[in-house]
Amino acid sequence: MIVTRRQLPSLAAAFLAAATSLAASVTPASxxxxxxxxxxxxxxxxxxxxxxxxxxxxxxxxxxGGSSQDPADKPGVGSFTANMLDEGAAxxxxxxxxxxxxxxxxxxxxxxxxDYLRGSMRMLKENSxxxxxxxxxxxxxxxxxxxxxxxxRAQMLSSARRETTNPVSIAGRKFWEQAYGTHPYARPPNxxxxxxxxxxxxxxxxxxxxxxxxxxxxxAVVGDITPEALGKLLDDTFGVLPAxxxxxxxxxxxxxxxxxxxxxxxxxxxxxxxFGGPGVARNDxxxxxxxxxxxxxxxxxxxxxxxxxxxxxxxxxYSVSQSLIWMKKSSLFAGSTxxxxxxxxxxxxxxxxxxxxxxxxxxxxxxLDEAKSYLKGSQMLALDTSSKFASALLQYQLDDLGxxxxxxxxxxxxxxxxxxxxxxxxxxxxxGLLSVSVGRAAxxxxxxxxxxxxxxx
Numbered sequence: 001m002i003v004t005r006r007q008l009p010s011l012a013a014a015f016l017a018a019a020t021s022l023a024a025s026v027t028p029a030s031x032x033x034x035x036x037x038x039x040x041x042x043x044x045x046x047x048x049x050x051x052x053x054x055x056x057x058x059x060x061x062x063x064x065g066g067s068s069q070d071p072a073d074k075p076g077v078g079s080f081t082a083n084m085l086d087e088g089a090a091x092x093x094x095x096x097x098x099x100x101x102x103x104x105x106x107x108x109x110x111x112x113x114x115d116y117l118r119g120s121m122r123m124l125k126e127n128s129x130x131x132x133x134x135x136x137x138x139x140x141x142x143x144x145x146x147x148x149x150x151x152x153r154a155q156m157l158s159s160a161r162r163e164t165t166n167p168v169s170i171a172g173r174k175f176w177e178q179a180y181g182t183h184p185y186a187r188p189p190n191x192x193x194x195x196x197x198x199x200x201x202x203x204x205x206x207x208x209x210x211x212x213x214x215x216x217x218x219x220a221v222v223g224d225i226t227p228e229a230l231g232k233l234l235d236d237t238f239g240v241l242p243a244x245x246x247x248x249x250x251x252x253x254x255x256x257x258x259x260x261x262x263x264x265x266x267x268x269x270x271x272x273x274x275f276g277g278p279g280v281a282r283n284d285x286x287x288x289x290x291x292x293x294x295x296x297x298x299x300x301x302x303x304x305x306x307x308x309x310x311x312x313x314x315x316x317x318y319s320v321s322q323s324l325i326w327m328k329k330s331s332l333f334a335g336s337t338x339x340x341x342x343x344x345x346x347x348x349x350x351x352x353x354x355x356x357x358x359x360x361x362x363x364x365x366x367x368l369d370e371a372k373s374y375l376k377g378s379q380m381l382a383l384d385t386s387s388k389f390a391s392a393l394l395q396y397q398l399d400d401l402g403x404x405x406x407x408x409x410x411x412x413x414x415x416x417x418x419x420x421x422x423x424x425x426x427x428x429x430x431x432g433l434l435s436v437s438v439g440r441a442a443x444x445x446x447x448x449x450x451x452x453x454x455x456x457x
Contacts, residue, residue, distance in 0.1 A: 035393065035403055038221075040231035042239040046219035047393045047403060048230060051386060055125040057223030058386040060394040062116040064216030067189035068250045068329075069207065074199055076191020078211070080156065081204045082110040082117060087148035089137035094148040097134070106131045108138070114185050115328045116398070117211050122387055125224045132233040139212055140240055144201040153196060160193050167272040167438040168338070170264060174436045175274035175334065178262050179255040185330060213245035214238060220393035222386040252329045254278055259432035271344040271439025272336070275351055277431055279324050279331035280424070282399045288412050289420040290333075290428055291324060295371050296363045297355065297429065298322035298335055303370075309354045310337065316347045326399075333428060341440035352433050359430025362422030376410045 038048045070077045086101070086108055088094040101108055104127040109120045123131040163169035173188055180186035191199070217238060221230055255278040280290045298306040300321045310320050322335025339347045363371070383389045396405045 035406070036227070037403060038227045038230055038234075040234040040239070042235040044214070044217075044219070044231075044234040044238050046221050046230065046234060047397060048220070048227060049222045049389065049393070050225070050227070051222055052224045055224050056122065056386055057125055057128050057131075057221065057225050058120070058122045058390045059219065059221045059223075060118070060120045060387075060390040061217065061219040062118045062394060062398060063211050063213065063245070064115065064328075065117050065207075065211035065245065065247055066113050066115040067187060068114050068184040069211060069248055070184070070187060070189075071203070072184075072187075074191075074195050074203060075187040075189070076156065076195050077199055077203050077207050078112040078117060079190045080152065080196070080199055081207045081211075082112045083152045083156070084144055084149060084204055085110045085119075085138045085142050085208075087152065088143040088145050089134075090141040090143075092137065093143070093145065097137075100130070100134055104130050106134065108135065110138075112189055114189060118394075120387065120391070128225060128229075128233065132237045136237045136240065139237070142204075142208060144204050146201070149201055149204075153199070156191060157193065157196050160191060160196060164193065165266070167266050167268050167270065168336075170266060171272040171274045171336070171436045171438040174262055174264060174438070175276065175434065178260060178434055178436060179276070179332060180253060180330070181256065183253045183330075184250055185253065185327065209242075210246040210248075213242045215244045216247075217241075218394055218397040220390045220397065222390040222393070250329050255330060255332050256434060257431070258434045260434050262436045264436070264438045265441050266438050268439055269340075270338045271341050271437055272338045273344065273348055273351075273435065273437050274334065274336045275348065275355075275433045275435040276322065276332050276334035277428070277434050279326065279333045280428060281331050282326040286420070286424045286427070287326075289416045289424040292368065292371050292375065292413070292416055293358065293363060293421050293425050293429070294322065294324050294333060295375060296367045297358050301374070305354055305358065306335070306351060310347060310350050314346070314350060316343050316350065320351070344437050344439060348435055348437065352435075355429050355433065358425050359428070360426070362418070362425040365418050368416070368418055368421055372413050372416070376413055379406075379409060 034049055036048050036050075038046045040046075065078065067075070067078045086097060088097050092100065100106075105124060106127060107120070107122040108131070111118050119135070121131055121135060163173070176188075177186045219234065219238075225233075255276075258277045280287050284290075295301070296305060298304045298321050300323070301307075304321070306320045306322065310316050311318070317337045317339045320335065320337035322333055325332045325334055335351070337347065337351070383392050392406075396402070402408070
């Protein structure tokens, strides 16, 4: 994912930073009960939380599409388009557009995931009219001028060139290819050294025309604005967009069946390892049980099973984690780590062994209780600014969770039983692994004779 960001002048940035620090004191828990559905006079809908603690407005929105809409022979078109949307629009060239943003301390970002073209905007309340006006121009009249187009192309090519020698990037790309083969999800969202030079302004215009439309638009807004004022801005900004997009259908797909292992030789000090397998859809009844098991197994805290086994007991890696990834047409669990070349096999064997143990036995009651406590307590801490809260509200819409999801979430967590977690652990983590290792050949560094073997199950 590439995100374009504009730096603010020092005084404006300082003011906005101060306002943001105040916004961080807002408690989303109290705001959660005030989430409301705003429908503009023209029928544009947004989930909205009115919060006048500080004079800021944050908006997150998404159009269905994403990198899965890239032409098969031109991966990177969606990302390229996102990077160009604020590079001039209507009668404002790139320089003039940026100056308008900076003069009013307006943050405007665009990004692409595999399923969505996403945007975010943050502004002072007094500048909301101008901010929404500039967004309207970006969405409806982007210029795609040659000078910024070639500048952005050069930046993307530079990034792609670095990724060809970066083991982390290589492992990630090969993991998605291993999981999805020829499906659109396997394509690198940011393009390749081969595809980026072939992308023309006509490709970007065509992508924007097909994707930027009202029929699959989701919006979330948090901040100091009235529903009436917001409704007018929504109509002015999004009401002029085409009613329907023209998306290429993306078929549903299941990740490749494990076990499968891929290696690539790159002469670097550390070997990068990606691992995973088929996951669980967001609307699956077992999703919350899977989410809890994933947290216990490798969800990013220092108390996970993978961290304890691979880092603390054996000292093989600095960190290791995994997460659930869900998309519109598929799902995965995926993890990553890095280690010395001579420890790569032991590291992957230990990870595989620990994941298999979870699949066979599931978590303990103590692990389940502690995970529930953590997940309930950390939820609101993750929504401590207006921008984070707006982003969460947008994701809840994209996942079809309902406008009252924040209120219901703790009860959903509490309802998961030990039997549920054991069942879902066997279903997801009991099938073996897809894995990719990128680094020096195993022969380049022989493992010590006293190396610690993985624990037997």
